[in-house]
Amino acid sequence: MFKINKKVIFIAFVVCLFFLGLGVNDITRIYRDTNQLKFADFSPLIPYIISGSIFFYILYIKKDKTSA
DSSP states (O other): OOOOOHHHHHHHHHHHHHHHHHHHHHHHHHHHHHSOOOHHHHGGGHHHHHHHHHHHIIIIISOOTTTO
């Protein structure tokens, strides 16, 4: 498996957080207008949540094999 620089993964993580923030802002606007939430309102956020959790795992939870 190839190695990706940690800086690149961190930038991708920050981009995911940015789009999650935009999505949450959109969801709060939808809720304010309709006073109800559906799963379809959350579905655009699912790819960003999954990829953000993968980037978080790689950056902060997974330990390098070379450091052990």
